[in-house]
Amino acid sequence: xxxxxxxFLGLIxxxxxxxxxxxxxxxxxxxxxxxxxxxxxxxxVGVCVIVVIQTYAAAIFARYLSKHIEVIDxxxxxxxxxxxxxxxxxxxxxxxxxxxxxxxxxRSKHSRFFQGLFLSGxxxxxxxxQAYMTITLASFGWMSFDQINIIxxxxxxxxxxxxxxxxYMFFFDKIKGKHFTSQKNMNYVIGGVTxxxxxxxxxxxxxxxx
Numbered sequence: 001x002x003x004x005x006x007x008f009l010g011l012i013x014x015x016x017x018x019x020x021x022x023x024x025x026x027x028x029x030x031x032x033x034x035x036x037x038x039x040x041x042x043x044x045v046g047v048c049v050i051v052v053i054q055t056y057a058a059a060i061f062a063r064y065l066s067k068h069i070e071v072i073d074x075x076x077x078x079x080x081x082x083x084x085x086x087x088x089x090x091x092x093x094x095x096x097x098x099x100x101x102x103x104x105x106x107r108s109k110h111s112r113f114f115q116g117l118f119l120s121g122x123x124x125x126x127x128x129x130q131a132y133m134t135i136t137l138a139s140f141g142w143m144s145f146d147q148i149n150i151i152x153x154x155x156x157x158x159x160x161x162x163x164x165x166x167x168y169m170f171f172f173d174k175i176k177g178k179h180f181t182s183q184k185n186m187n188y189v190i191g192g193v194t195x196x197x198x199x200x201x202x203x204x205x206x207x208x209x210x
């Protein structure tokens with residue numbers, strides 16, 4: 001596959017991962033609203049620096065797993081169960097009442113950059129998410145684990161994360177105005193995404209059994 005195609009795969013998968021309202025995108029939007037667009041972008045750059053490191057580590061881990069098929073089989077089954085449980089939670093159990101957000105107090109541009117580094121660093125979800133997605137892409141023959149493909153994918157993931165953070169900053173007024181009604185819809189979005197991933201995982205499991 002071409003590096004451009006792999007770049008856009010990384011971009012799209014990262015977009016999906018950052019779509020649901022969370023600490024990073026909502027913090028970026030609030031910083032942009034309260035302190036200006038530039039500081040929101042500085043925060044987002046800090047986030048993306050860590051995303052590059054996390055995604056690269058995830059791809060290297062996925063490359064290791066790709067050489068140990070027996071481990072992948074076990075992880076696929078575990079991932080399938082986890083994604084099904086997450087889907088059930090967000091579609092049937094999750095409450096629509098939003099959590100209160102902690103108001104940021106840091107003001108300088110450099111502080112916002114390091115705040116982006118810190119908050120992205122404690123958010124470890126991208127590592128297993130990207131590791132699983134890269135293995136899935138490789139299983140479909142859409143990606144290989146040579147260095148240039150990994151770098152292209154990582155660049156796409158960083159760009160996808162930045163684009164979604166920017167979208168949150170740009171449309172924050174609309175999102176904020178519909179916060180209480182959109183949260184329930186976002187639960188359905190998350191449930192739908194994990195549901196699709198569950199189906200893809202199940203297809204891979206069945207394909208391996210045949």
